[in-house]
Structures are given as C-alpha cells and as structure tokens.
Amino acid sequence: MRRSLSDTRAFPWLLLAPCLLLAMAVVLYPTITGIDLSFRQMRLNRPDLGTGYVGLRHYWAMLDDPVFYVSLQNTFVWVVSTVVVELAMGMLAAVVLDMELPGFRAIAVVVLLPWFLPIVVAGNIWALMLDSRLGVINAALVGLGVLGDFKPWFADPAWALPMAILVEAWHGFPFFALLLLAGLKGISAELYEAASVDGANLWHRFRHIQLPSLTMVMTAAVVLRAISLMNSPDLILILTGGGPGRSTQVLSLYAFQKAYREFNFGYAGALSVVMLLLLMGSAWLYVRLTGALKDD
Amino acid sequence: MAIRRPMPERAIAYLIALTFAFFAAFPIVWTLITSLKTEKDIITRTIQMIPTAPTLHNYVAIWTQSNLPDLMINSAIVTFYTVAICVTAGTLAAYSLSRLRFRGRKHVLLFLLLLRMFPLVLMVIPLFIILRDTSLLDTKIGLALAYSGFLLPIFTWMMKGFFDAIPLELEEAARIDGCTRLGAMVRVVLPLVQGGLWACAVFTGIGAWNEYLFALMLTTSSGSRTWPVGLQLMVGEFQLPWGALSAGGILSIIPVLVLFAFVQRAMVRGLAAGAVKG
Numbered sequence: 001m002r003r004s005l006s007d008t009r010a011f012p013w014l015l016l017a018p019c020l021l022l023a024m025a026v027v028l029y030p031t032i033t034g035i036d037l038s039f040r041q042m043r044l045n046r047p048d049l050g051t052g053y054v055g056l057r058h059y060w061a062m063l064d065d066p067v068f069y070v071s072l073q074n075t076f077v078w079v080v081s082t083v084v085v086e087l088a089m090g091m092l093a094a095v096v097l098d099m100e101l102p103g104f105r106a107i108a109v110v111v112l113l114p115w116f117l118p119i120v121v122a123g124n125i126w127a128l129m130l131d132s133r134l135g136v137i138n139a140a141l142v143g144l145g146v147l148g149d150f151k152p153w154f155a156d157p158a159w160a161l162p163m164a165i166l167v168e169a170w171h172g173f174p175f176f177a178l179l180l181l182a183g184l185k186g187i188s189a190e191l192y193e194a195a196s197v198d199g200a201n202l203w204h205r206f207r208h209i210q211l212p213s214l215t216m217v218m219t220a221a222v223v224l225r226a227i228s229l230m231n232s233p234d235l236i237l238i239l240t241g242g243g244p245g246r247s248t249q250v251l252s253l254y255a256f257q258k259a260y261r262e263f264n265f266g267y268a269g270a271l272s273v274v275m276l277l278l279l280m281g282s283a284w285l286y287v288r289l290t291g292a293l294k295d296d
Numbered sequence: 297m298a299i300r301r302p303m304p305e306r307a308i309a310y311l312i313a314l315t316f317a318f319f320a321a322f323p324i325v326w327t328l329i330t331s332l333k334t335e336k337d338i339i340t341r342t343i344q345m346i347p348t349a350p351t352l353h354n355y356v357a358i359w360t361q362s363n364l365p366d367l368m369i370n371s372a373i374v375t376f377y378t379v380a381i382c383v384t385a386g387t388l389a390a391y392s393l394s395r396l397r398f399r400g401r402k403h404v405l406l407f408l409l410l411l412r413m414f415p416l417v418l419m420v421i422p423l424f425i426i427l428r429d430t431s432l433l434d435t436k437i438g439l440a441l442a443y444s445g446f447l448l449p450i451f452t453w454m455m456k457g458f459f460d461a462i463p464l465e466l467e468e469a470a471r472i473d474g475c476t477r478l479g480a481m482v483r484v485v486l487p488l489v490q491g492g493l494w495a496c497a498v499f500t501g502i503g504a505w506n507e508y509l510f511a512l513m514l515t516t517s518s519g520s521r522t523w524p525v526g527l528q529l530m531v532g533e534f535q536l537p538w539g540a541l542s543a544g545g546i547l548s549i550i551p552v553l554v555l556f557a558f559v560q561r562a563m564v565r566g567l568a569a570g571a572v573k574g
Binding site: 015029093096111117125128181182183227252259260276279 | 305306314323330338339392413445505527545548556557560
C-alpha cells in the first residue's frame with residue numbers, strides 16, 4: 001500500500017505552512033526590521049540623510065526628550081488605571097450575571113456589545129456625549145446640580161486623561177466580564193453546596209471560592225488587555241490627539257505621530273522597542289507576582 | 297449557577313445587571329436618537345430626549361453627499377480578503393495543532409501567542425516600507441495581508457478550541473471506512489465545527505471591518521481607504537455635523553450588530569476558551 005501524504009512526518013508542517021509563513025512575513029519580519037530600524041537613521045522625508053546605522057543615538061535622544069518622560073508617565077497611568085477599572089467592573093458584572101436569573105442571558109449580550117464596536121464610532125459617540133456645548137452628560141450633570149455649567153472635558157488638562165480612561169473602560173470592561181463569566185461557569189456546584197452548608201455568605205463565597213478559581217483567567221485577561229492598551233493609541237488619537245498640551249500623550253501615540261506626521265521612522269522604532277521591553281518586563285513581573293502559572 | 301435566592305439579593309442583582317446594561321447600551325441608543333434628529337433639535341442646550349420630528353434626513357445626507365458608500369465597499373472587500381485568508385490558513389493550522397501530534401507543536405502554539413505581544417506601531421512602520429517595495433501599499437489586498445498578521449493567530453487559537461471539542465473517534469471511523477485524512481477532515485470534521493468556524497470568521501471579520509490604525513497608515517488614496525479612516529477624516533477636516541456623523545456611525549455598525557447577534561454564543565465560547573487556555 002502506498003503511504004499517503006497525510007501519514008508523513010511533514011504533513012503537520014504542511015498544514016501549518018500558510019499560517020506560519022504569513023505570520024513570519026507580516027509580523028515577525030516587520031518586527032525584527034523595526035528593531036533594526038531603531039538603530040538606523042530613517043526619515044522618509046529626508047532621503048538625503050541616508051539609512052545608515054547610528055548606534056544608540058535614538059535611545060540617547062530619548063533620555064533628553066521631555067515628551068518621552070511625560071508619555072511614559074501617562075502610559076503608566078493610562079494602562080494601570082484602565083485595567084484596574086475594567087477588572088473591577090468586569091468582575092462585578094460577571095459575578096452578578098453568573099446568578100443566572102431570568103433575563104440575565106439577554107442582559108449579558110447587551111453588556112458585551114461595546115467590545116465589538118469600532119473605536120472610531122465609540123470615540124465619536126463619547127465625544128458627542130461629552131461635548132462642551134451640546135453634550136447629554138453635561139446636561140444631565142447640570143440638571144442634577146453636580147456641575148454649575150457645561151464643562152469642556154477634553155479641553156481641561158486635569159480631566160482629559162480620566163475621561164479617556166472612562167471611555168476606554170466602557171469599551172473594554174465587557175472583555176473582562178466575558179472571560180471572568182466563562183471562568184465562573186467552570187466552578188463546580190459541589191463547591192458552592194459545601195460552602196452553603198458551612199453558612200458562607202456572598203462575600204465569603206466570592207473571597208474563598210470564586211476569586212481563587214479565577215486566578216488563571218484574571219492573569220490571562222490582565223496581560224492580554226494591558227498589551228492591547230499599551231500598543232494601541234487609536235482611542236486617544238481620536239478623542240484628544242494627545243492634548244490638551246501633553247496631558248494625554250502616551251508612548252504608542254507618540255511613536256505613531258513620530259512615524260505618521262514626521263516620518264522619523266528611526267526614532268519611532270526606538271520608542272516602540274522601549275515599549276516592547278517595558279511590556280515584556282511588566283508581563284513577566286506580573287505573572288511572577290500573582291504566581292498564576294506556578295502550578296503549570 | 298442558578299439557585300433559589302432570597303428576594304433582596306435578587307433585587308440588588310437585577311439593579312446591578314440593569315445598570316451595566318444601561319451603561320453599555322446608552323451611548324449606542326443616544327447615537328441612534330441623535331441620528332434621527334433635525335439639526336435644530338441637536339443644537340440646543342435643553343437636551344431633547346425624544347426627537348420632536350424624527351427624520352431620516354441625516355441618513356440620506358451622509359449616504360448621498362459623502363463617499364461613505366465607496367468607503368464601506370472598500371472595507372467590505374478588505375474584510376472579505378482578510379476572512380478568506382484567515383479561514384483558509386487558520387483552519388488548516390488549527391486542525392494540525394488540534395489533531396496531529398508532532399515535535400514542536402507546543403512551540404508553535406506559544407509562538408502564535410507571542411505574536412500578540414509585538415507593538416502594532418513597531419510592526420506598522422516596516423510594513424509600510426515592505427508594502428511600498430512590493431507595490432502593495434495603498435491596496436486592499438496589502439491591507440488585508442497586514443490584518444491577517446494579527447488576526448490569524450487569534451483565529452487559529454479559537455479554531456483549535458473548536459476542533460478539540462470534536463471526538464477523535466468520529467474521524468477514525470471515517471478513516472476506517474476508507475476516507476483519507478483530508479477526506480475525513482472535509483466530510484466529517486468540518487461539518488461538525490461549522491458553528492465554530494462561522495464564529496471565528498465573524499470575529500475576524502469584525503476585527504478587520506473596525507480596524508483604524510493600520511488603515512490610517514497603510515492606505516493613502518480613496519481607492520482603498522476604509523470607512524473608519526474616511527469617517528474620521530470627515531469629522532476632522534470637514535466638521536461633519538453631529539447628526540450626519542451619528543447616522544454614519546449607525547450605518548457602519550449595523551453589519552457588526554447583525555453578525556454579532558447571529559453567532560454571539562459560539563463566539564463568546566471560542567473567545568473564552570482561547571484566552572483561558574492560552
């Protein structure tokens with residue numbers, strides 16, 4: 001009998017080939033090229049400068065760049081606060097929705113919606129609702145007596161970043177709710193029964209059964225979300241463009257602007273490499289601290 | 297976990313759940329309301345909750361007086377290419393990772409996961425240069441290839457989960473009956489993972505349809521520009537009126553809402569499985 005192709009040792013790799021080749025061509029190769037670029041001179045609008053190696057020049061320049069420090073600080077605030085707010089909201093939503101009361105299935109679908117909406121629409125919806133002249137949120141707050149007058153939220157350096165975090169939290173908390181809810185569904189009924197025999201109240205049940213069972217999911221969700229918050233400047237680009245002043249400037253946006261507006265690909269590359277290093281470092285530290293993967 | 301609960305507990309649970317639902321849905325509902333208002337109803341400080349004279353004027357305006365239809369056709373084509381690439385390459389890869397045991401399998405899975413970590417900004421700069429050098433810059437297929445880079449790993453992970461859920465015995469029975477491995481995959485396994493495949497395809501499609509940053513950087517002309525970039529341009533440069541903007545927003549999220557409604561259950565299951573195991 002002739003051995004068919006599907007029994008050869010190459011077969012698994014044959015099936016993987018299109019996927020891996022594509023991933024290498026459009027992710028791995030560009031990333032490596034990007035790292036290489038960060039050590040080069042590369043300005044699309046200044047071809048006269050050439051594309052020679054300049055060593056660590058971009059990295060040294062970063063140390064003298066005040067915008068870099070501001071962006072670094074804002075990135076930290078932006079990523080940490082957004083993740084904390086989203087995790088808290090997602091956790092509360094998941095624990096409540098896990099009670100499976102009548103109608104909760106439909107509510108869960110509605111709660112998930114923002115996650116699937118395009119950033120361009122999400123950003124502009126909120127820009128409209130927070131508008132300084134016609135915004136419905138301003139009108140509601142004035143009506144309730146919380147605000148004396150309409151407030152231009154995104155024109156106020158003190159409020160622009162917190163408001164951007166609010167909008168991002170609206171968009172992103174469903175991601176946590178989705179994953180945590182799936183995690184809660186995996187807890188066996190016996191655990192709850194044992195707890196109720198012991199007379200545990202809601203808080204005890206959360207603290208001693210639900211929270212420990214969710215450690216793995218929580219770590220995965222936090223890392224994935226932090227990666228995407230760190231990497232994507234989309235929402236801030238649409239809401240504020242980094243302003244007013246530098247009050248919402250984050251690293252990913254700064255790198256993007258260096259590339260997109262100034263065509264300074266070398267410096268933008270160096271900023272992105274710093275981002276990648278920060279990301280890998282903090283993911284490693286976070287996983288280490290929570291000890292979520294210890295038992296694997 | 298459904299058990300009988302005391303009344304106050306149920307009341308609080310409903311209160312919290314409905315608050316979340318309101319928070320999630322209100323901005324969308326408000327956009328819909330705004331899109332049905334006349335300009336006079338929008339530009340007023342006494343906020344009109346209900347439009348005094350509901351009108352479809354904004355929809356007609358954005359559809360006939362801007363290039364939104366062209367932009368949405370471009371987006372649809374890019375989305376189609378992206379989904380086609382992901383479904384073909386991703387299904388084969390997921391099948392291999394789920395069904396076959398070979399050396400390096402774990403490493404491939406880890407590699408696909410790590411791909412998510414690379415900053416988009418770091419990738420997009422060289423991608424710009426690569427696509428320019430291969431004359432794929434500012435083309436729909438070039439943008440679709442770039443999208444496949446970050447959507448394909450997620451697709452593969454999700455799809456692998458759906459393959460894992462199909463019992464091996466079914467496939468073995470088909471092979472004993474004389475099917476080749478590929479024959480068994482096409483005739484036995486694929487029909488069984490159909491629901492999952494649709495969910496993964498829709499997830500990838502929504503990702504491509506919604507994407508903004510790559511499109512902004514990698515398309516430059518109206519021939520391949522996608523709707524998020526076009527709509528944002530209208531907001532920034534032409535001071536698009538709120539009513540028309542809202543109507544454009546609603547039009548562009550209709551495909552997302554419809555597809556999401558069809559496959560949300562399977563999609564949620566796949567996403568959760570992919571992330572929990574990853």
